Amino acid sequence: MNILEKITQAKDTFSKSEKKVAEVILANPQTAIHSSIATLANMSDVSEPTVNRFCRRLNTKGFPDFKLHLAQSLANGTPYVNRHVDENDGPEEYTNKIFESTMAALDIARQSVDINTVNRVVDLLTQAKHISFFGLGASASVAHDALNKFFRFNVPVMYFEDIVMQRMSTMNSQVGDVIVLISHTGRTKSLVEIAQIARANDATVVGITAKNSPLGKECNYVLSLDVPEDTDMYMPMASRIAQLTLIDILATGFTLRRGNKFRDNLKRVKESLKDSRFSL
Amino acid sequence: MNILEKITQAKDTFSKSEKKVAEVILANPQTAIHSSIATLANMSDVSEPTVNRFCRRLNTKGFPDFKLHLAQSLANGTPYVNRHVDENDGPEEYTNKIFESTMAALDIARQSVDINTVNRVVDLLTQAKHISFFGLGASASVAHDALNKFFRFNVPVMYFEDIVMQRMSTMNSQVGDVIVLISHTGRTKSLVEIAQIARANDATVVGITAKNSPLGKECNYVLSLDVPEDTDMYMPMASRIAQLTLIDILATGFTLRRGNKFRDNLKRVKESLKDSRFSL
DNA sequence: TCAAGTTTGTAGTAAAATTACAACTTTAAC
DNA sequence: GTTAAAGTTGTAATTTTACTACAAACTTGA
CATH class of the missing domain: 1.10.10.10 (Winged helix-like DNA-binding domain superfamily/Winged helix DNA-binding domain)
Structure with a gap:
């Protein structure tokens, strides 16, 4: 160590x-x-x-x-250690500590990712009829981000914050649909229910969550990330950064699988933003 | 060498x-x-x-x-190098590359953060009557995440995805309100307008954006992050991770400024989740 | 072959790290 | 409270390690 x-x-x-x-x-x-x-x-x-x-x-x-x-x-x-923020830290200290422990957490997360599962999930996603990303609380923004990425791929992708909407949408899921459920702890009751509904409908459930959690057990595939959380802060910090990085990986895997022509497509999406922006 | x-x-x-x-x-x-x-x-x-x-x-x-x-x-x-993903990379390669370049980006971002501005912004936030977080596209999920964090502080905090809502909310802003606008490029027209409206109302505008961008120029305080983006992917990746880390820093600064009793408050928020979760 | 230059080692010196031990704190028991 | 035991810390001496100055031994080329 x-x-x-x-x-x-x-x-x-x-x-x-x-x-x-x-x-x-x-x-x-x-x-x-x-x-x-x-x-x-x-x-x-x-x-x-x-x-x-x-x-x-x-x-x-x-x-x-x-x-x-x-x-x-x-x-x-x-070079980075998971240094905990201390009560007496000034701005310089806590800024550096947070950057460093985030980097350290990513390093640990990297070592814990199962590449085979990543590969299989990318496979699933490229073949999915519909993709849904659901998360609650801190994981909601991760799901939100996933929407923003996958939406660019011109694939039918869904994201809801509302558990009723999540439920209704899942009710209508079918074979070939992929539902990605995001939860650090894997103990959020309503997400476990969503997983059960989805599987009853033969949709594929991917969990970005803890391996042996209640949610993890209901998923077809689990992408787990071991991330040390600074529990002193009572806030999820490093965990969601790692989740987001995993979303980046899935999105990257997706584009690579789709090949070169597809990249032109992404370029076009990006260029479509031009009118909403000030030019350089 | x-x-x-x-x-x-x-x-x-x-x-x-x-x-x-x-x-x-x-x-x-x-x-x-x-x-x-x-x-x-x-x-x-x-x-x-x-x-x-x-x-x-x-x-x-x-x-x-x-x-x-x-x-x-x-x-x-x-070492953490910004290694670009290559067309022919397999799952193992692109997974590692993305983790590594994310870490490298954070390292660079860390060096570019202006601690004094961080400190002043934390100051502002602790004294704010209302705090708003607005972003569009990829930055929307960052704003969303900021909501999730600051909402725990029992402070009046707002977040909208909808530019009309953002606008209406800003119209009603006043002295003592802080509006945090998030945009990697700082060239999103509607956010620039929000900044102008806010300043006309004497609210304080904080930009998490590029320093000399159109948006940056309209802000009272700019927290800029130099982040190398992998432009090959046509997707924002590292930039929003850095932005999220900055949100973590602001949130941490906030709690530290508020002192010990306040931490108990956060603990209570976390414990309130108990009923929505499966126990360990 | 000899002189100028370079390379190498010996011996002494300086610096750094470690050990042994004594003084001082802390802890817990009475 | 007092006192003994355990633990902690510092002083001083010792040992180890690294460095310097200088001289001997090579190399090189005229």
Whole structure:
């Protein structure tokens, strides 16, 4: 595991002085790898052995070894950690933290996506007679976004915020229709019902949701995303960004499957916006 | 550049003994980063100062610095690059490319955000009598998402997709109201008009848009995001992810400004969902 | 072959990291 | 409250590691 994440995670097990060291390192890891144990001790306002003990607590052989691990964490690839926003953070801190934890979440999500399912879902979507995107709460805007993308493909695509409309529309679904249900937790009752109605009508149900959730179990295909949520904020943040990225992937897969001529079509949709815009 | 590549490339400029060092390092770089200058000198059958000179020849400050560079080169993972999707990409390739370019875009966006403006906008929002979020097309779902977030704060917040509703609502705006207009290009005519109406009513207009665009010029505050768009796809992708992240930042700033008691409020909103969900 | 230049190693020095131990806190029990 | 035990932290000494200065040994070309 990335040592920066490890520090964040193990913060509670640290002693007072060790926490000081952790703070200084997390605040400026780039400086840390270029400092000696003495300067780092000074910056953290602790003694040199404390820094050394801090390093060992993280299962490194000592300070130089720790610096090596830190350097590797900082190397391009996985530079970002899911850093939680703190009460006392100023604008600069929370802005950077949110960007970084969003990137970190995407990185984790990427590793959890099942490519085969993506491929099969893209297949389904290209062959669908009708596509519907439904979500509620925070996932409603994701469904909304999906509408905006797939609508450009000149495919019959639907999106409703209203659960009654979602229900009525699903009642009329049939074989060949694909219904994409979006829910981070997969425990939204009314969406589970929609899934059941759809399957009773032999429509295909794709869930962008948690694998073993009540909703997940009702779906023909589940695209699950493991995303660490900052539960302190009591708001869905990273999860819906990951969902949106997944929508982008499905849309991209769709256009690639449809081939080159189809891309001209997209270009035309984009150009149709010209009149509603000021020219460059 | 990767220091391992650098060694291979600069091999010709090395002296006989330095080449020996290069060989040993290239043959087993993992061992090299965990060795002291003495052991490495021994393995290469040269003296310690030779190893040191070798390090300096590669523009490093010395042996420890060289090890740091080497460690970074060895760190696993590819950097976040904006890799464009290619016609012939399979599901695995385009999935990874989209995740990576989204992360790369966020990284670039992060560097372009003006923290001072973020801070001032958060200020405005916390003091606003009414907050409106308007966007069209792909930005509509971003505005939709903003509604979902700010609505939890128990603040009078509005969101319309319909330009007539947007217009009517803005007509009634007054001092102390904040209208957030979202548009990637900043060239959507009807949003520019909304901005003009709002300012005529002394409401404050915040644009999440391009700085020097027609819309940007009509705003009191502009939060601009430099995001590289994959224009090949003819679809907004990374831009709206960056916009959403910015919404997260504003929402977070808002809650932090409001303090601890307010967080309990958010918790209550979240708990109110319980009945609409299946329990764990 | 010899002188100028380069390369290399030896020995000493400086810096950095680690260890051992003592002083100081904290915690919990009485 | 007092006190003993456990845990934490810092000081000082020690060891390890890296670097510098300089001299010896090669190379090169006239």
